[in-house]
Amino acid sequence: MMQLRSTIAGRIALTAIATVILVFLALPIVVILVTSFSNNAFASFPPEAWTLNWYKALFADGSKWPAALSLSAFVACLSTVFSLIIAVTAATALTRSELPLRSAVYALVLGPLLIPQIVTALGLFLLFEPAAMLGSPIAIALGHTVLASPIAVLILIATLRGIDERLEDAAASMGANRLTIARRITFPLAAPGMIAAAIFSFITSFDEFYISQFLSSVDTVTLPVQVYNSLTFDIDPSVTAVSAILIAFAVLALGLVALVRWLGSGRQNSLLSVENTVGVATPGGEAV
Amino acid sequence: MAATLTTKAPAPPRKLLASRRTRAGVLYALPVVVYLLVLFVYPIFSTLFLSLKNANGSFTLHWYAEALTGVNLSVLITTLRISAETALLSLVFGFLLANAISRLKPVWAALAMLIVVVPHFISALVRTYGWIILLGDKGLVNETLAAMSVPGAPFQLLYNELGVVIGTTSMMLPYTVLLLYGVMRGVDRRLLAAASSMGAGRVTIFRRIYLPLVAPGLASAGLLSFILSLGYYITPALMGGPNQTMIATLINQQVTKENQWNGAAAQGVILLLLTLAGLLLVKLVSSLGASRRKRSAS
Numbered sequence: 001m002m003q004l005r006s007t008i009a010g011r012i013a014l015t016a017i018a019t020v021i022l023v024f025l026a027l028p029i030v031v032i033l034v035t036s037f038s039n040n041a042f043a044s045f046p047p048e049a050w051t052l053n054w055y056k057a058l059f060a061d062g063s064k065w066p067a068a069l070s071l072s073a074f075v076a077c078l079s080t081v082f083s084l085i086i087a088v089t090a091a092t093a094l095t096r097s098e099l100p101l102r103s104a105v106y107a108l109v110l111g112p113l114l115i116p117q118i119v120t121a122l123g124l125f126l127l128f129e130p131a132a133m134l135g136s137p138i139a140i141a142l143g144h145t146v147l148a149s150p151i152a153v154l155i156l157i158a159t160l161r162g163i164d165e166r167l168e169d170a171a172a173s174m175g176a177n178r179l180t181i182a183r184r185i186t187f188p189l190a191a192p193g194m195i196a197a198a199i200f201s202f203i204t205s206f207d208e209f210y211i212s213q214f215l216s217s218v219d220t221v222t223l224p225v226q227v228y229n230s231l232t233f234d235i236d237p238s239v240t241a242v243s244a245i246l247i248a249f250a251v252l253a254l255g256l257v258a259l260v261r262w263l264g265s266g267r268q269n270s271l272l273s274v275e276n277t278v279g280v281a282t283p284g285g286e287a288v
Numbered sequence: 289m290a291a292t293l294t295t296k297a298p299a300p301p302r303k304l305l306a307s308r309r310t311r312a313g314v315l316y317a318l319p320v321v322v323y324l325l326v327l328f329v330y331p332i333f334s335t336l337f338l339s340l341k342n343a344n345g346s347f348t349l350h351w352y353a354e355a356l357t358g359v360n361l362s363v364l365i366t367t368l369r370i371s372a373e374t375a376l377l378s379l380v381f382g383f384l385l386a387n388a389i390s391r392l393k394p395v396w397a398a399l400a401m402l403i404v405v406v407p408h409f410i411s412a413l414v415r416t417y418g419w420i421i422l423l424g425d426k427g428l429v430n431e432t433l434a435a436m437s438v439p440g441a442p443f444q445l446l447y448n449e450l451g452v453v454i455g456t457t458s459m460m461l462p463y464t465v466l467l468l469y470g471v472m473r474g475v476d477r478r479l480l481a482a483a484s485s486m487g488a489g490r491v492t493i494f495r496r497i498y499l500p501l502v503a504p505g506l507a508s509a510g511l512l513s514f515i516l517s518l519g520y521y522i523t524p525a526l527m528g529g530p531n532q533t534m535i536a537t538l539i540n541q542q543v544t545k546e547n548q549w550n551g552a553a554a555q556g557v558i559l560l561l562l563t564l565a566g567l568l569l570v571k572l573v574s575s576l577g578a579s580r581r582k583r584s585a586s
Binding site: 011014015017018021022024025026027028029030031032035085086087089090092093094096097098099100105108109111112114115116117118119120122123124125126127142143145146149153203207209210213214224227228231232239240243246247250251253254 | 309310312313314315316317318319320321323324325327328329330331332334335338381384385387388389391400403404406407409410411412413414415416417418419420421422428458461462515518519521522525526536539540543544549552553556559560563567
């Protein structure tokens with residue numbers, strides 16, 4: 001805080017505290033990555049010997065993991081498509097047009113990010129149970145879209161706000177019609193934001209637990225629900241390998257977003273600035 | 289003819305354009321509004337109705353009376369207590385870390401922020417599992433403490449409140465760090481320099497200048513992590529014992545195991561009301577902070 005007169009002792013103390021807190025944040029992740037290669041998968045650290053058995057066990061006969069993984073991937077793809085359709089139209093409405101009740105629409109979009117997910121999940125359960133849609137991958141994807149679409153909308157609002165509207169006006173003044181403007185001007189500039197929105201929608205659906213648990217049946221178990229079941233009911237050592245794969249997957253997805261942002265920054269700066277990503281990571285950031 | 293056109297023309301096209309933009313806006317907003325009304329707002333209202341309905345369909349407050357007495361009441365109190373502990377700890381740690389990061393060189397600050405943000409995007413289930421491995425009797429933490437021959441080691445760090453609070457704090461920490469970092473970056477450092485130039489000591493500057501400037505941010509961050517903890521399920525369910533049952537766990541049990549939907553609905557509504565009250569407070573605090581900033585600027 002007081003750069004002007006910070007003492008060396010103070011600096012060292014603060015750095016030490018910061019390091020401890022950062023270790024606190026990173027340690028659970030590092031420990032899973034290491035344990036997934038350990039020959040004793042249960043709560044022994046550091047490992048005595050190394051093995052790939054848990055990864056092999058994932059794809060052994062009778063393993064539940066491949067089915068859970070493919071269901072989660074299918075649901076996440078479906079949910080990504082739904083939430084992109086919703087987000088592109090919604091972000092256009094909120095940034096490029098006169099909208100009556102604009103703040104009400106905005107509040108509605110933020111709602112799913114602020115309401116406890118268990119409440120949303122309970123409501124969806126009460127909606128889909130009478131319709132006999134429990135266990136349907138479509139129902140799970142529709143439910144996930146409730147959580148994924150607000151994030152996609154926020155990313156695309158930031159993207160569209162970052163595009164200079166005068167470029168679109170200039171194209172219009174030279175006789176381009178609206179479709180041409182969208183295709184030739186807006187879409188290429190918004191593409192990095194749309195890819196980021198798609199990736200975040202996918203992760204949101206892929207990692208979602210509450211809605212999946214309420215809407216799943218015995219045959220349709222998504223990956224997070226299977227992980228939870230393995231941790232509570234049947235102790236399955238390959239859960240460490242699954243967790244490690246999930247970590248690698250999340251890091252890969254974030255790397256992809258960063259890459260797209262870096263590639264897109266050549267077209268127009270600040271399409272996906274740190275502030276935007278931070279805003280996405282902070283529900284209620286708008287209120288602060 | 290040409291003269292009349294130029295004098296009359298501007299008004300109607302602009303009106304036409306405005307109404308066209310409005311129509312386009314409504315059209316584009318339709319998917320998100322319809323979707324969320326059907327799959328978000330309507331389910332919440334049906335939860336509300338269910339919580340007020342008897343078995344024969346008549347109006348009752350029975351489920352709320354049940355949710356606020358006996359074991360259910362103690363679960364609610366546990367939820368509030370664990371959320372408060374989590375909020376306090378993530379606020380203190382978040383403040384220290386955000387403060388340290390805001391004073392680092394840009395490269396190090398970016399690296400530190402990466403360590404804060406990346407875990408946030410990794411499934412909470414996975415991170416909870418990581419804590420279970422770390423905090424077990426033979427886990428890294430207890431082994432380290434035993435190796436340092438700390439008296440009393442190994443400690444019971446799992447399946448009690450300590451375990452739950454460690455877990456939930458690590459889940460909420462990214463939120464508080466990000467929020468507080470933003471607030472701290474917004475502090476005008478010239479104010480601190482000015483106070484220092486007028487002979488104020490470090491403690492005085494911190495207490496009289498810095499703390500009042502970041503106070504609204506601190507309040508919002510604390511409230512937000514409190515609200516987010518209220519509805520938390522995964523970590524308390526996996527890292528807690530029977531005494532750490534939180535309201536979300538109870539809702540889940542009632543739906544999946546006991547088929548007690550009305551009771552679950554009433555608890556869902558109570559959780560919702562607590563959250564909305566918290567959000568209202570956040571709003572109040574942030575508008576208070578905005579008016580204070582305006583005053584200090586003028």
